[in-house]
Amino acid sequence: MSITVAIVEDNAAVSDSLKKVIEESGEYTCLAVYANAEIALKQIPRIEPDVVLMDIELPEMSGIDCTARLKRLLPETQILILTVYKNSDLIFKALEAGASGYLLKRSTSDEILHAIRDVREGGSPMSGEIARKVVQYFRKPVSADPEIQSLTRREEEILSLLAEGYTSKEIGDKLSISYDTVCSHLRHIYEKLHVRSRTQAVIKYLQ
DSSP states (O other): OOEEEEEEOSOHHHHHHHHHHHHHTSSEEEEEEESSHHHHHHHHHHHOOSEEEEOSOOSSSOHHHHHHHHHHHOTTSEEEEEESOOOHHHHHHHHHHTOOEEEETTOOHHHHHHHHHHHHTTOOOBOHHHHHHHHHHHOSOOOOOHHHHTSOHHHHHHHHHHHTTOOHHHHHHHHTOOHHHHHHHHHHHHHHHTOSSHHHHHHHHHO
16 A cells, blocks of 8 residues: 655755655655644644654644644544754754654655654654764663653553564564553553653653
């Protein structure tokens, strides 16, 4: 089944290029392109794409605020930040808002297409430079957060594997449990940690 994508990008040349990459892939469908967050917030919940490519620097409302609002409306839709910025604060604000991946705009067409599939399948794709910043930030001891302590042994085991970058399917294979069981555990983890995405859960776990 084709992966459906929506684009939120105010630069027409960039959005046209992204749309062309998606349409010519033969595996993805671009449902719509929006030039600002306000229109995107009204229209995207109606079409429910699998993945949203989100620019951070939008005309009025930022891509980070748009991401946070979209995740409340469409928790199952994966949001992939695509930007020129490598600023650490922006990276983590985007991830904390609910984005599941963060790519630089100079990424190749193949890298963008691979990231779309990866994020749809439960991964958290990031450009190499971004990933290094994330690793440096995450080199902290696990906190004694009472919400973390409320997790069962199995839930913490799954969250630990998420933090190592495993997808839901890979976690199921590793723990010899079904994909649906992993998803059920993830829902309970999100509820206990009061988060909306795997990226937010990992951030809370590692902070």
